[in-house]
Amino acid sequence: MTIFVLPISVTKKLESLASKFWWNEDVTKRSIHWLRWSKLTNPKLEGGIGFKRMAELNLSLAAKQSWKLLNDTDSLWATTLKENFKLHHPTTRPENINLVADLTLPNSSSWNLDLIQETFSEEESKLILSIPIGHMNAADSLIWHYTNSGIYSAKSGYKLLTSNPGGDNSHLSSFWKSIWNLGGPPKLSCFIWRCATNSFVVQSNFQARNISAFATCKVCNQEDETLTHMLFHCPTSKQTWFASNLGIITQNMNFNSFIDWWIDVSDYLANASMKGQILRVAYICWNICLARYALIFHQKVVDPIATVRAALQGFTSHPTSCNQLSALRPSSSPTAKWLLPPSGR
Numbered sequence: 001m002t003i004f005v006l007p008i009s010v011t012k013k014l015e016s017l018a019s020k021f022w023w024n025e026d027v028t029k030r031s032i033h034w035l036r037w038s039k040l041t042n043p044k045l046e047g048g049i050g051f052k053r054m055a056e057l058n059l060s061l062a063a064k065q066s067w068k069l070l071n072d073t074d075s076l077w078a079t080t081l082k083e084n085f086k087l088h089h090p091t092t093r094p095e096n097i098n099l100v101a102d103l104t105l106p107n108s109s110s111w112n113l114d115l116i117q118e119t120f121s122e123e124e125s126k127l128i129l130s131i132p133i134g135h136m137n138a139a140d141s142l143i144w145h146y147t148n149s150g151i152y153s154a155k156s157g158y159k160l161l162t163s164n165p166g167g168d169n170s171h172l173s174s175f176w177k178s179i180w181n182l183g184g185p186p187k188l189s190c191f192i193w194r195c196a197t198n199s200f201v202v203q204s205n206f207q208a209r210n211i212s213a214f215a216t217c218k219v220c221n222q223e224d225e226t227l228t229h230m231l232f233h234c235p236t237s238k239q240t241w242f243a244s245n246l247g248i249i250t251q252n253m254n255f256n257s258f259i260d261w262w263i264d265v266s267d268y269l270a271n272a273s274m275k276g277q278i279l280r281v282a283y284i285c286w287n288i289c290l291a292r293y294a295l296i297f298h299q300k301v302v303d304p305i306a307t308v309r310a311a312l313q314g315f316t317s318h319p320t321s322c323n324q325l326s327a328l329r330p331s332s333s334p335t336a337k338w339l340l341p342p343s344g345r
């Protein structure tokens with residue numbers, strides 16, 4: 001991949017295998033892809049997972065050889081390649097113009113206007129003439145515009161190939177950053193990411209894809225099982241949030257998406273000096289799902305108190321959570337001292 005440009009069929013096949021593996025570890029089985037591959041290849045701070053687009057990755061890596069070829073013109077490998085493959089500069093410019101200095105007036109720092117206009121199109125001439133000429137008398141060299149060092153890197157090449165000038169997801173970048181930096185295990189961040197991208201397995205998503213005719217919640221049989229219903233409006237979920245003692249009320253919640261809810265809860269916790277409790281919130285969401293699966297697939301009832309306890313257990317297993325818990329305790333408890341009991345009668 002770093003030397004040859006692969007056929008598009010090969011890069012597509014590689015992408016297909018990566019996508020299958022993401023949605024189902026057993027790539028030999030059929031699986032539902034809840035999000036398009038193009039979404040998964042977005043950077044993590046733009047709502048994707050950061051998978052690489054294979055064709056673009058291939059080009060950006062192979063371009064490194066071209067860059068070396070253009071810069072190490074006297075090296076043995078470059079000379080051999082040029083001789084064997086009869087390589088020439090891929091340009092239509094006249095052979096007597098190789099350097100920027102060939103386009104300036106002799107012993108001057110001014111463009112050779114006549115030569116430029118004779119050689120290039122009107123548009124190209126305008127672009128060239130708009131470039132100021134330096135006075136440093138430095139030797140000509142190739143500069144890659146997209147890195148600070150001016151040297152080509154595969155990373156900058158890939159970024160250039162995949163950048164989307166029309167798209168701007170920067171307003172949510174702090175949200176995506178917060179879920180990838182939760183401080184819990186990666187599976188928990190992945191779970192929250194799936195909630196945020198509505199790629200979680202709920203009945204309404206099955207129905208939307210014509211996989212199931214019904215979307216009714218299998219726990220309460222009262223409403224359609226959407227992500228919102230599953231996490232917040234199902235009776236046992238409401239009880240779980242109530243029992244969590246975090247002050248998060250789901251009764252009359254009014255939000256358009258999971259992302260809106262998460263941002264609101266993060267703000268609420270930050271204002272209450274409980275910023276780190278967002279990890280506990282993530283664990284509660286996660287354990288609500290586990291409790292539902294236990295009931296649906298194993299007919300095992302998990303009461304809301306046990307769900308809250310399991311979430312707290314997960315939360316306290318992380319070192320960073322200890323400070324958060326101590327901050328929640330009443331200020332008198334850490335300083336309480338043992339006192340001599342009153343003497344008996």
Ligand SMILES: [Zn+2]
Nearest residue numbers: 217219220234
């Ligand atoms: Zn329900």
